[in-house]
Amino acid sequence: MTAVRLLVADDHPVVRDGIVGMVSSDPGIEVVGEASDGAEAVGLARALQPDVVLMDLRMPGTDGVTAIRELVRLGIPSRVVVLTTYDADADVLPAIEAGATGYLLKDASRDELVRAVHAAAAGHASLSPSVASRLVDRVRTPEASLLSPRELQVLGLVADGATNREAGARLHLSEATVKTHLLSVYGKLGVGDRAAAVAEGFRRGLLGASSSPVRRPR
Template structure:
């Protein structure tokens, strides 16, 4: 009989103590999740993540001091193994895209049911990208405007590596990103190009002149 899987080690980051307590209360009762730390801003989150090495960081975006995007960018720069899932009340392009570009593995809204939150934490720990339905719809909706078809510099880098045959892991190692972050970028690329898989994305990239022959 195999031993039970170790619980997902979680760091909760939010600048409102009441909200933070609520999140901890929601997830701590699940035996599959262990809350190993709490932080009230991005700088504290980075300090704790370096010491605790959590599997997943549940990150608010708009905080006093260092905000969530800056913290995600710093965690990515440091090459920590922790995967970041944004948990916020904001789902506008100006919030979603910078967070994913900075290296977030997933993006959820604070009105998500408890089971969705726990499912997202487990998925992120396993290396899977997680997007709230409204966020995924927003990315797909960007395809409808001409400017949305232009990929970000990071997305172009990933698409070029995929076109060269790189796996998600290899692309992540090349760009110093986690495999899950590469998957999240690919979801955004698919949405912007209106395709459903890697091969179609590469073909569409060549067709649109985004990739060089």
């Protein structure tokens, strides 16, 4: 049987060495390259055509999700298994949506890691239990319930052009409380600013008629 050709992408040399050591003990896996960031991972994937890329998410320069999107855009057939310490929705969902085949946490055992690499090479998904549970919850839970009613109100006012102070006055909240709600919204939607939160809110249907945001007076 031909060994699975594997590329390992992680910005920490010690972590890469540990991963390579773990998987290299399996005769069915051949590590063909190592990358220290997402851009290098894409370049090596183009040159080496590995079967599977083990991809960290948070790396300097080009991050893992951006690298996954670029691999898909370039039509590189390598399967990607994310290997990270982060399992929040804001990390998991963008990676899966970008095209990751698997998602494991760095506390995974050697056997779990090896199984995930072989599964990905065969085109099968492999998810850590906590990640699988999150995805199941998202399927079972309507999108609109991602944000609390108050968070939806704040986001609706922001979409209508209100400042934090104006939103606070309309909702009888302090400006600091509005900011706290906005930060929570950012985390849940996986965004970093007001404009991105509004755009993502519309994309997910959170700012449609069903969300009934409070409108500021004209």
